[in-house]
Amino acid sequence: MMEEVQDVTSALSVHGHNIKVTDVLKDGDTLTFVIVSQKVSGTGEYHVDRTYDDVEWLQQHLFSQEDVPGLHGVIFPPVPAKPQVNVTAKGMKQLGFLGLGEWQPYCKALETFLRQVASHDLLKKNKAVEIFLTSSDPPGRQRVKKNIFNWLSQAMDEMRKEGHKDVDEFFQAQRDQNLVMTGCTKNATERFLEVVLTEQKIAVACGHFSAALHLCVEAGEDPVKQAFSRICVKLSEVLESMKKNMMSVAENNVNTLGLGLDLESRYQEAEKEMLFRRTCKLVELETARRSAEKAKPVKKAAMEEVKKAAESEFDHISRVAKQEIAQFESERVQMLQQALVGWCEQQLLTAKESADQFDRYLQAFRGMA
Amino acid sequence: MSDRARDPPPERTDFEELEDADDLFPEPAATEESGPASLTAEDISTNSNGPKQDSQFDEDPEDLFAEATEEVSLDSPERDVLLSDGPSPAITPITPPTSVITPCLGHDDMFTHSSFDEIEEEEGGDLFDMHIAVSDPEKVGDGMNAYMAYKVTTKTPMSMFKRGEFSVKRRFSDFLGLHSKLASKYLHIGYIVPPAPEKSIVGMTKVKVGKEDQSSNEFVEKRRSALERYLMRTVKHPVLRKDPDVMQFLESSDLPRAVNTQALSSAGLLRMVNKAADAVNKMTIKMNESDAWFEEKQQHFENLDVQLRKLHASVESLVCHRKELSVNTAQFAKSAAMLGNSEDHTALSRALSQLAEVEEKIDQLHQDQANADFYLFSELLGDYVRLITAVKGVFDHRMKTWQKWQDSQMLLQKKREAEAKLQFTNKPDKLQQAKDEIKEVSPRLSDTWTQIVFI
Numbered sequence: 144m145m146e147e148v149q150d151v152t153s154a155l156s157v158h159g160h161n162i163k164v165t166d167v168l169k170d171g172d173t174l175t176f177v178i179v180s181q182k183v184s185g186t187g188e189y190h191v192d193r194t195y196d197d198v199e200w201l202q203q204h205l206f207s208q209e210d211v212p213g214l215h216g217v218i219f220p221p222v223p224a225k226p227q228v229n230v231t232a233k234g235m236k237q238l239g240f241l242g243l244g245e246w247q248p249y250c251k252a253l254e255t256f257l258r259q260v261a262s263h264d265l266l267k268k269n270k271a272v273e274i275f276l277t278s279s280d281p282p283g284r285q286r287v288k289k290n291i292f293n294w295l296s297q298a299m300d301e302m303r304k305e306g307h308k309d310v311d312e313f314f315q316a317q318r319d320q321n322l323v324m325t326g327c328t329k330n331a332t333e334r335f336l337e338v339v340l341t342e343q344k345i346a347v348a349c350g351h352f353s354a355a356l357h358l359c360v361e362a363g364e365d366p367v368k369q370a371f372s373r374i375c376v377k378l379s380e381v382l383e384s385m386k387k388n389m390m391s392v393a394e395n396n397v398n399t400l401g402l403g404l405d406l407e408s409r410y411q412e413a414e415k416e417m418l419f420r421r422t423c424k425l426v427e428l429e430t431a432r433r434s435a436e437k438a439k440p441v442k443k444a445a446m447e448e449v450k451k452a453a454e455s456e457f458d459h460i461s462r463v464a465k466q467e468i469a470q471f472e473s474e475r476v477q478m479l480q481q482a483l484v485g486w487c488e489q490q491l492l493t494a495k496e497s498a499d500q501f502d503r504y505l506q507a508f509r510g511m512a
Numbered sequence: 513m514s515d516r517a518r519d520p521p522p523e524r525t526d527f528e529e530l531e532d533a534d535d536l537f538p539e540p541a542a543t544e545e546s547g548p549a550s551l552t553a554e555d556i557s558t559n560s561n562g563p564k565q566d567s568q569f570d571e572d573p574e575d576l577f578a579e580a581t582e583e584v585s586l587d588s589p590e591r592d593v594l595l596s597d598g599p600s601p602a603i604t605p606i607t608p609p610t611s612v613i614t615p616c617l618g619h620d621d622m623f624t625h626s627s628f629d630e631i632e633e634e635e636g637g638d639l640f641d642m643h644i645a646v647s648d649p650e651k652v653g654d655g656m657n658a659y660m661a662y663k664v665t666t667k668t669p670m671s672m673f674k675r676g677e678f679s680v681k682r683r684f685s686d687f688l689g690l691h692s693k694l695a696s697k698y699l700h701i702g703y704i705v706p707p708a709p710e711k712s713i714v715g716m717t718k719v720k721v722g723k724e725d726q727s728s729n730e731f732v733e734k735r736r737s738a739l740e741r742y743l744m745r746t747v748k749h750p751v752l753r754k755d756p757d758v759m760q761f762l763e764s765s766d767l768p769r770a771v772n773t774q775a776l777s778s779a780g781l782l783r784m785v786n787k788a789a790d791a792v793n794k795m796t797i798k799m800n801e802s803d804a805w806f807e808e809k810q811q812h813f814e815n816l817d818v819q820l821r822k823l824h825a826s827v828e829s830l831v832c833h834r835k836e837l838s839v840n841t842a843q844f845a846k847s848a849a850m851l852g853n854s855e856d857h858t859a860l861s862r863a864l865s866q867l868a869e870v871e872e873k874i875d876q877l878h879q880d881q882a883n884a885d886f887y888l889f890s891e892l893l894g895d896y897v898r899l900i901t902a903v904k905g906v907f908d909h910r911m912k913t914w915q916k917w918q919d920s921q922m923l924l925q926k927k928r929e930a931e932a933k934l935q936f937t938n939k940p941d942k943l944q945q946a947k948d949e950i951k952e953v954s955p956r957l958s959d960t961w962t963q964i965v966f967i
Contacts, residue, residue, distance in 0.1 A: 320856060327851040334844035341837040348833050352826035359819045476857050483863055 154268070156183055157276055159261030164250040172228050174246065176253060180261075180276050189277045195225050197281050198253070201260070204271035211265055212456070215420040216463030218471050219266075220259035221409035223252045239336050240401040248397055255406060265463075304426050305419055311461070317468060318418050325411040332404040339396045346389035353382035373511065381504045388497040395489040403482025407475060414471060421460050428453040642668040642747050644762070646740040649732045652683075659683045662736060664743065666762045672754065673763065680765055684711075687739055693757045694746070704906055705752065706745040707898045709738035737887060741895060790908070810907055817900045824893040831890055834882035838875050845871035 157180035166177040173194055180189050202222055208214055223241050226249055227234045235242050241249040261267050261276065274282050309315035356379040360372045431453040435446035648663040665679035691708035698705055712731070743762075747753045845868045852864030 320854075323854045324851075327847065327854050331844065331847040331851045334840065334847045337840045338837065338844050341833060341840050345830065345833045345837060348826065348830040352823070352830055355819075355822045355826045358822065472857070476860050479860060480863070483867065 154183075155261055155273055155276070157181060157189060157261070158183055159258055159267060162254060162257045162261060162276070164254040164257070167246045167250050169228060174226050174228060176250065178257065178276065191276065191279065191281075193275070193281060197275065198222060198256075200282055201271055201275045205260065205266055205269055208266075208269050213459030213461075213463035214265070215424065216417060216460040216467060217263070217265055218410070218413050218417045218467045220256050220263065221406075221413045222256050223249060223409075239332060240339075240397055240405045243339070243397055243401075244394065248402055251398075251402055252406065304423050307422050307426055309422070310425065313465070314418070314421070314461070318422070321411060321415050321418060325408075325415055328404065328408040328411050332401075332408045335396070335401060335404055339393050339401060342389050342393040342396070346386045346393065349382045349386035349389060353379045353386065356382065377504070377507060377511065381501075384497070384500055384504070388493065388500075391493045391497075392490065395486065395493055399486035399489055400482050403479055403486075407479055410471070410475060414468070417464060417467065421457075421464055424453070424457050424460055428457045641670060642666065642753070644740065644743045644747060646736050646743065649736050659685075660732060660735075662739060664762065673759070678763060680762065682761070684709075684735070684739075686761065687742065690746075690757060690761045691742075694752060694755065697755070697757075698752070704899070704902050706742055706749070707902045708742055709735060734891070737891065738895075741891070745895075790912075806907070806910075813900055813903055813907070817897065817904070820893055820897050820900065824890065824897055827885060827890045827893060831882050831886045834878055834885065838878035838882060841871055841875040841878060845869075845875060 161181055163179045164176050165179050168175045168177070175192050175194050178189075178191050178193055182188065199222075202219075205219065206214075224237045226238065226241070226246065230238070230242055238249070241252050257276070260272060266272065271282070309318060356375045359375045361368055362372075363369065428450075431446070431450040435443065435450040438446040643666070645665045645667075646662050647665065649660045650662075651658055652661045653659060661681045661683050663679050664682050665677070666673070667677045669676055688708050688711070691705065694705045712735075746758060747762075752758055848864055848871060849868035852861050852868060855861035855864055
């Protein structure tokens, strides 16, 4: 059932910080996520099933919330790209890290998105969030018109505005920095993804080598043959463990730094979009000012009205944007720091285990000689 | 005769005297117990019967040449060749009868010692201890006439060399020339001559043209290492080591240019045609394998070949992926560095820069690992695959020779029949002619019932 979202905001009845995406079910072509959230009052949980369509529904409603001034100044938490069960090459590229590992990273990313939405002061008050997280009926299974969000893909001449000089030094600097960072982060994420993919390839190759060695094992009385077979078996074991090691390394990469870089990259894009919206508003404002100046007395009053509206909107946006940017910066650094720390710890652990195991194998080989 | 215990040569070094000596020097062990007229393959292919052979030689070494009657056993030419492969083949044994005399003496030595080492001591006065290094690849000349000269350094205390340490400059075609000389001398007797590294027109052209990039450096390094392994394998072989060509190759500062090894020469074309002809022939020859040892070994080698090829392919793919990983890690390191540079937050920026440095180190590690995998595993496996091809070549040669032998037998048969007929009709001159023809045919018979020595 499709509820009309009231513009009246209300408090969210669940905690935002511990929302979990506990499971993902594959049903033909669609993926269904199981989302668990804890009630604020008392004990109890909400378990809901949601598909990507529902997520899109939520996003739409977040964007179209009418009563919040300066909503356009919000850096909207980035939602992961649409997951495809039968992933095409282009789809893989778009999903990046989130397309790997049987959708586990994807669930993590979705979880992060929901937590951020439900914790955001402005966004969590949107009733759509409540419905999304608690309603037993999936809210978004009906097609709603799509052209509300995704501003960047609007008219081509919007692109011109991106380069429009800002009136505010702070924002100009922010825009420049954001441009550089978006490019760098995206690049780093893609390179890291390639590293992970190659590591996976190596794991597979080790597996093949191990299997080929097994084929060399022959039964027989001949001592030379026996020695050779023994070596093959041992070497085969070593390669199996190498394969496991490589797979662990790749997994660690994905779960820590991979997700971190991916989130950072998507967030930079989100910030870029926000700044762009503000810039568009700025252009609008300047246009309105010019019109108001040039307007003939008949229309002047109307133009002034338009100008004033634009001004106040712009101020709201700028104010909200400043807050958002400050918060974004601190959260972003923290998030990356956690990702890096987690990455180091896990890789160290894996490396130590592998080093031990390889040492043991080396001793075994030396003993055989 | 053929029922005598025949163990595969490489595994037995403390045999009964004769077999041991025979095994270590890959003699075609012709059996002598049978009478001269026996033409069965088995007789020819089994281990030599020591004592009888011995006594025959001891008694009248000169008689070998005198055996120009019908009594010339089909076995004796093989015997001749057997002995000619003895410890000091000063004359390369291409035509069996001529090389009998010198080895005769050596043969005595053979029979009086029972261990390989002792024999070596007899000859060289010391055990095998040679170390050959191929180094310093230098580009000589330029344009399409350029070539890489490699320095071949030999360190050995063995007495057969004039000095303990010496080095010469050689180019790739010299190595190929050495191999082709050795192959022509020894292959048809059944030695396994280590295969030389392959020509690579693409690789060499890049080097010639002067591209100083990673791939041509790798190519030169790969080739250098392959040449070193090739030489070490060749000298490890007790017989090949003493070959005058090998010694000349290692010692003399000037070597006549081996022109026949050029890829686009007439000799090269001839080689290709021969290879094609051989391949066709191989399919048509159906050898009656009467020797179980050979059959088992052939099967063994077929299996080994398949296995090693598979392993080789696996290792190659592993090496390839590792190299890819190294490249990708390097790129990630660069992008992390860029990210660190653009980052405002100082601590994060530092952390990212350090990440970049770590990744660079990891990249280097991956490269080292890939190289190690390559040189330790992949090249070795490749070498063994090629060696097995060489072994198969020897087996094939044996088959060919058997075929020739069969043909010669038939020819001899016909000539004998003709001779018998002529005798009947009493035409003395034609009789003599026929006898001459027979004499011609017999020595040409098979001499390759060798046992293969594993390197």
